[in-house]
Amino acid sequence: MISVSGLVKRFGRLEILRGIDLEVRPGRITAIVGPNGAGKTTLIKALLGLVRPDGGRILFGGERVGDDPGYRARIGYMPQIARFPENLTGAELLALLRDLRGGAARVDGELIARFGLAPQLDKPLRTLSGGTRQKVNAVMALLFDPELLVLDEPTAGLDPVSSGALKDRLLRERREGTTLILTSHIMSELEELADDVVFLLDGRVGYAGAVHELKVQTRQLNLERAIAQIMLRVEAA
Amino acid sequence: MSGAKGVVLRIVQYGLSDVLRSRWLAAYALFFLVATEALLRFGGAGPRSLLALMNVILLVIPLVTVVFGTMYLYHAREFIELLLAQPVSRRQLFAGLYLGITIALAVGFVVGAGTPLAARMFGSAAFRTTAASLLGAGLALTAVFSAVALYLTVHIQDRVRGLGAAIGVWLGTAVLYDGLVLLLATMLADYPLERPLLGLMLANPVDLARVALLLQFDVSALMGYTGAVFESFFGTAGGLAVAALALAAWVAVPLWLGLRGFQRKDF
Numbered sequence: 001m002i003s004v005s006g007l008v009k010r011f012g013r014l015e016i017l018r019g020i021d022l023e024v025r026p027g028r029i030t031a032i033v034g035p036n037g038a039g040k041t042t043l044i045k046a047l048l049g050l051v052r053p054d055g056g057r058i059l060f061g062g063e064r065v066g067d068d069p070g071y072r073a074r075i076g077y078m079p080q081i082a083r084f085p086e087n088l089t090g091a092e093l094l095a096l097l098r099d100l101r102g103g104a105a106r107v108d109g110e111l112i113a114r115f116g117l118a119p120q121l122d123k124p125l126r127t128l129s130g131g132t133r134q135k136v137n138a139v140m141a142l143l144f145d146p147e148l149l150v151l152d153e154p155t156a157g158l159d160p161v162s163s164g165a166l167k168d169r170l171l172r173e174r175r176e177g178t179t180l181i182l183t184s185h186i187m188s189e190l191e192e193l194a195d196d197v198v199f200l201l202d203g204r205v206g207y208a209g210a211v212h213e214l215k216v217q218t219r220q221l222n223l224e225r226a227i228a229q230i231m232l233r234v235e236a237a
Numbered sequence: 238m239s240g241a242k243g244v245v246l247r248i249v250q251y252g253l254s255d256v257l258r259s260r261w262l263a264a265y266a267l268f269f270l271v272a273t274e275a276l277l278r279f280g281g282a283g284p285r286s287l288l289a290l291m292n293v294i295l296l297v298i299p300l301v302t303v304v305f306g307t308m309y310l311y312h313a314r315e316f317i318e319l320l321l322a323q324p325v326s327r328r329q330l331f332a333g334l335y336l337g338i339t340i341a342l343a344v345g346f347v348v349g350a351g352t353p354l355a356a357r358m359f360g361s362a363a364f365r366t367t368a369a370s371l372l373g374a375g376l377a378l379t380a381v382f383s384a385v386a387l388y389l390t391v392h393i394q395d396r397v398r399g400l401g402a403a404i405g406v407w408l409g410t411a412v413l414y415d416g417l418v419l420l421l422a423t424m425l426a427d428y429p430l431e432r433p434l435l436g437l438m439l440a441n442p443v444d445l446a447r448v449a450l451l452l453q454f455d456v457s458a459l460m461g462y463t464g465a466v467f468e469s470f471f472g473t474a475g476g477l478a479v480a481a482l483a484l485a486a487w488v489a490v491p492l493w494l495g496l497r498g499f500q501r502k503d504f
Contacts, residue, residue, distance in 0.1 A: 011503070048322045050504040073324040083315040087258035088251065099247045100323045124258075140319075 001026040001148065001179045002047065006056035009042055016042045018203035019056065024196075029170070029180040031190045031211075033227060034200035040183045041080065043200070044150055047181075048077055060148075073101055076146035080153050082137035086126035090117070090136050093125065094143065101144055111139050114165040131157050138166055142173070149173060151182040155189060167193060187224035197223070199230055206234045244329045245336070248320065252337025256309065262345045265301055269349025282357045284454060287367050290350070291450050294371060295443055298346065298378045300407045306338050306386025307403040311396040318504045331387075331499045335492065339383045346375050370453050374446045381442045381487045382406075388491040391498040410443045434466050439479075442487040449480040 002024035009017040016039045024030050032040045045051040047058060049065055049072065058065040065071065084093055112118055115135045120128060128136070134157045141149060149170070155163040170193060174180060184190050190197070197214060199207040207214060207230045211223060218229035256262055272293055280286035310317075313334075320330055354368040385406055393399040418437050422430055438444045452473050471479050 045504065050318060050321055052501060052503055067326070069324045069326045071324075072322060075322070077319075077322040079315065079318060079322070081315050084319075085251070085255035085313065085316055087255045092251065092254065096247060096251045097323060100244060100320070100325055 001061060002181075003059040004043075004047075004056070007043070007046060007053055007058065008055035009039075009046060009051060009053050016203050017046070017053070020200075020203070020205055022198060022205060022208060024179065024181060026179045027174065027177050028195040029174055029182065029193050030196040030198060031194035032181065032183045032198045032200060033187075033190065034206070035231075038200040039203045040200055041152060044152055044181065044183065048072065048075065048150065073144075074147045076141040076144060076149045078137050078141035078149075078151040078154055080156070082130075082133040084125040084133065084136070087124055089124055090121035090128070093136070094121070094140065097140055097143065108143055108145060111142055111165070111169055114169070115139070115162055131159060131162070134158055135162060142169065147178060149178055149180045149182075151180070153184055154182060155184070155186065187222070187227070191223045194223075197227075199227060201231065201234050206230055244325055245332045248325070248330060248333025249336045249340065252333060253341055256337065256341035257344065261305060262341060265305075265342070266345040266349035268297070269346055270352060273350045274353040277353055277357060282360050282364055284363075284367070287364075287371060288454060291371060291374075291447070291454075294350070294375045294378070295447055296411055298375050299382045299411045299443055302342050302379050302382035303386045303389075303403045303407055304400070305342065306383045307390050307396075307399050309338060310334065310386065310390040311399060314504075321504055327500050328496065331496050335383065335387055338386070339380055342379050342383060343376050346379060347372060350375065367453060370450060374450050377481075377484045378442065378446050381484060381491075384488050384491040384495065388495040388498075391495045391502060410441050414441050414444060431466050431470065435470055438467055439483045442484060445480045445483050445487070449477055449484075452476050452480075 002022075004020050004022040007017050007020040007022075008015070016037075020039075020043060032043060034040055042051055046053050047060075047065065049069065060071050061074075063071060088096075112121070115138075117132070117135055117139065120132055120136075125133065125136070138151075138154060138158075141151065151170075154166060154170075158166065167189070170180060170182075174195075180193075182190075182193070191211075194211055196209065197207065197211050198205060214226045214230070215221065215223070218226040220226040220229055273290055276286045276289050276293075280289060317330065317334070321327065351372055354372070358365055358368070386403060389399050389402050389406070393402055418434065421437075422434060438448065448467050452468060467476055467480075470476075
C-alpha cells in the first residue's frame with residue numbers, strides 16, 4: 001500500500017527523519033511508536049504531503065506522493081489537535097469536507113450515532129468541549145470510506161465509552177479491508193489494535209515488522225516490554 | 238461543483254461564513270457606520286467631511302486588515318492543516334484563504350461606510366464620485382493589506398513575532414512613512430530629489446491611495462510633499478493610472494511571494 005524509501009527531513013539544522021525505509025502492508029493496522037521527538041508525526045505528515053521531504057520518496061499504491069493532491073481523496077486523516085473555525089457548526093464542517101471531495105461519497109453516519117454526536121452538530125464549534133471536538137475529528141476521518149486511515153493519537157481526550165466505540169470501529173474497518181496507520185503513547189491500546197509495529201528512534205527505523213514476531217524476537221509477553229527491549233538494544237548498538 | 242475552481246469557491250464560501258459571523262467583523266462594520274454617519278451628520282455632506290473620512294480610512298483599514306488577517310490565519314493553522322489533508326492543492330487553498338479574508342473585510346467596510354454614503358447619494362454628482370472613490374480606495378487597501386497579512390503568516394512561524402511584524406508594517410506605511418520622506422527631503426533639499434521621491438511614494442500603498450484620492454479632491458495643498466511631486470510629474474489622469482497599477486503590484490507581489498512560501502512550507 002505504502003512504500004517509503006530513504007526519507008529525509010530536516011527542520012533547520014535538526015534532522016528529524018534520517019533515511020526511513022518502510023513498507024505498510026494493505027489491510028493491516030500499523031502502529032508507529034517511539035519516544036517524543038522520534039519523528040512519528042513528521043513521518044505521517046510527509047505521507048499526507050503536509051511536510052515536504054528533503055530526500056527520499058513515498059509511494060502510495062504505486063504512485064509517487066508529490067504535487068498532485070488527488071491521492072488524498074483515498075485517505076482519511078485524524079490529526080492530533082482538533083481545532084476548527086470557531087463560528088462554523090459541525091454539520092457545516094462535514095458538508096465542507098464532502099464538497100471538497102466532490103460530494104459523491106456516501107456519508108457514514110454510524111459513528112455519529114455511536115458517539116451521540118447529532119445534537120452537537122448544529123452548535124458553533126467553539127462552544128464544544130475538547131472531547132466533543134475530538135469526536136468530530138474522528139467522524140471526519142471516517143466519513144468517506146477511505147482506503148487508508150491515518151490517525152495521530154486517536155483516543156487522546158476521549159472518554160472510555162467513546163474510545164471503545166472508536167476502537168471497535170477501527171477493527172471493523174480492518175475487517176472490511178481498510179489499511180490503518182496510527183500512533184499512540186498507550187501501549188495497551190496498540191496491543192489491542194496493531195498487527196504491525198514500526199519503532200522510530202532518532203529519525204531511524206529501530207524495528208519494523210509484525211507485533212508477534214517482535215515479541216518472539218525479544219522474548220517478551222507484551223508490546224510495552226518488547227519495545228523497551230528494542231530500545232535498549234538500539235541504544236547499546 | 239467540481240474542478241479547481243469549485244474547490245476554491247467552496248473554501249471561500251465556508252471561510253466567509255466563518256468570518257462573517259465573527260464579532261470582530263461586526264465591530265469593524267459598526268465602527269465605519271458610526272464614524273461615517275457622524276462625520277457626514279456633523280460636517281455636512283461636503284468635501285471637508287469626505288476628507289476627514291479619507292483620513293480615517295487610510296489609517297484604520299490597513300491596521301484592522303493586517304492585524305485581523307494575521308490573527309485569523311495564525312488561528313486557522315490547524316484547520317489549514319486539515320484542509321491540506323483533503324484532495325486540495327496548496328494553490329487552491331491559498332487562493333481560497335486570500336479571497337475569504339479579503340471579501341469578508343471588504344463586506345464589513347462597504348456595509349459600514351457605504352450605508353451612510355448611499356443614504357446621501359441624491360446630492361451632488363461630485364459627492365457621488367468622491368464617495369465612490371473613497372469606497373474604491375478602501376477596497377484596494379483591504380486587498381493590499383490582506384495580501385501582506387498572508388505573506389507575513391506564511392513566512393513567520395511564531396505568531397507573536399508575526400503580529401509584531403503586522404503592526405510594524407502598519408506603523409511604517411500608515412504613520413511614519415510620510416514623515417520620514419519629508420525629513421529626507423528637507424535634509425537633502427539642495428539635491429534634485431523628485432525622481433527618488435517618486436520612487437519612495439510608489440513604494441507605499443497608503444501613500445498611493447492617499448494621492449489617488451487627493452487628485453480627485455483637487456486639494457494639492459493637502460497632498461503632502463510626495464503627493465505634490467506626484468501630481469506635477471504625472472498629471473491627474475496619468476497619476477491615477479500609475480497609482481492604480483502600483484496598488485495592483487502591491488497586491489500581486491506579496492501574494493506571489495506568499496504563494497511561493499506556502500508551496501514549500503511544512504505544516
